[in-house]
Amino acid sequence: xxxxxxxxxxxxxxxxxxxxxxxxxxxxxxxxxxxxxxxxxxxxxxxxxxxxxxxxxxxxxxxxxxxxxxxxxxxxxxxxxxxxxxxxxxxxxxxxxxxxxxxxxxxxxxxxxxxxxxxxxxxxxxxxxxxxxxxxxxxxxxxxxxxxxxxxxxxxxxxxxxxxxxxxxxxxxxxxxxxxxxxxxxxxxxxxxxxxxxxxxxxxxxxxxxxxxxxxxxxxxxxxxxxxxxxxxxxxxxxxxx
Numbered sequence: 001x002x003x004x005x006x007x008x009x010x011x012x013x014x015x016x017x018x019x020x021x022x023x024x025x026x027x028x029x030x031x032x033x034x035x036x037x038x039x040x041x042x043x044x045x046x047x048x049x050x051x052x053x054x055x056x057x058x059x060x061x062x063x064x065x066x067x068x069x070x071x072x073x074x075x076x077x078x079x080x081x082x083x084x085x086x087x088x089x090x091x092x093x094x095x096x097x098x099x100x101x102x103x104x105x106x107x108x109x110x111x112x113x114x115x116x117x118x119x120x121x122x123x124x125x126x127x128x129x130x131x132x133x134x135x136x137x138x139x140x141x142x143x144x145x146x147x148x149x150x151x152x153x154x155x156x157x158x159x160x161x162x163x164x165x166x167x168x169x170x171x172x173x174x175x176x177x178x179x180x181x182x183x184x185x186x187x188x189x190x191x192x193x194x195x196x197x198x199x200x201x202x203x204x205x206x207x208x209x210x211x212x213x214x215x216x217x218x219x220x221x222x223x224x225x226x227x228x229x230x231x232x233x234x235x236x237x238x239x240x241x242x
Contacts, residue, residue, distance in 0.1 A: 031097045031106060032090055043109050044090070051090040055081050055240065058117045066240050069214045074221045077203065077232040078121065081240035082114050085210050091239050095210060098238075099141070104148045107209070110238055111152020118157075118236070125159045125234070126201040131208045131216055132168040132191070149238055150207040159205075166193045166220055191223045198224060203232040210239040 028037050030045040037045050044052075057064045057080050066079040085091045094110070097103040130146035138144050150161045168191055198204070204224075206217050221233045 031103060032093045041109065043103075043106050044094070048090055053084040053086060053089060053091065053242075055084055057081060058121065066211065066235065066237070069211070069240075070218065070221075070235075073214070074218045075225070075233070076217075076221065076235055078205075078234040079237075080114070080118050080121075080235070081211060081237040082110065082117070083239050084242045085239040086242055095239065098145050098148070098209065102142060104143045104145070107145050107148025107238070108152040108155075111149040111154075112156055113152075114149070114236060114238070115153040115156025118153075122157060122159075122205065122234070122236075124203050125157060125205055127165070127204045128154055128157075128159055128161045128236075129165050129204055129206050129220075130161065130163060131206060131220065132163075132166055134168050145209050146207050149209060149236075153207065153236065162197070164194065165197055165204075166191050166224070191220050193224055193227065195227045198228045198231065201228075201231060203234065205234040205236045208235070208237045210241065211235070211237045212241045 028040050028042075029035060030037050030048055031043050032048040032051075033045060035045055037043075055064070055066075057066065064079065066081050067076070070076040070079070083091045085095065094106060098106045128150040130144055130150045133141075133144050133146075144163070147161065147163055153159070154161045206220055208217060211217065217235055224231060224233060
């Protein structure tokens with residue numbers, strides 16, 4: 001009879017004890033209701049996930065409202081958003097945790113969910129470009145929330161994330177309470193790009209956390225297309241306002 005590997009058993013038990021202690025000190029709780037979630041890879045509990053208003057755009061044959069948002073404004077190849085954003089619904093605390101509570105793992109986890117849903121539709125992507133934020137804002141927050149979402153998508157699609165292809169020139173005001181015209185004025189001509197790197201790609205996707213009027217994405221897409229005319233640009237977002 002083969003003797004058990006004592007060292008292996010000891011290491012396995014040690015890991016279990018360490019994980020148990022970590023769980024007691026830093027329990028994994030639902031981002032929405034703050035109740036304990038047993039599966040560490042989940043950011044919301046099953047009860048709160050029921051309240052998610054998924055778009056199911058990955059199953060659409062007809063143009064979605066996100067497609068139509070850019071019609072007549074800028075040429076966008078494909079669009080996708082995971083959920084509809086509505087006040088007092090599940091998406092609101094999720095986005096709040098991602099942007100204002102240092103829960104960057106929320107972006108990565110939801111990015112992986114997005115990646116699994118769009119995998120078959122985005123096979124020719126060359127690059128993921130997170131919507132940039134000003135370095136000062138990134139320093140204060142500690143990260144770019146769109147970059148976290150892009151990182152999660154990248155893990156599934158195996159498409160690289162490029163953080164410095166498009167750079168924001170000025171630290172503009174928050175657009176949360178702005179109307180469509182003010183949003184457009186707030187982001188117009190705010191982005192610069194690395195033309196030499198962009199010229200290598202045939203299809204890129206701009207990744208954002210939430211699309212409202214589309215002004216920021218429109219500005220980025222137009223700034224790219226003025227210099228690299230043959231490139232295809234798609235949009236991937238965590239949420240779209242209803």
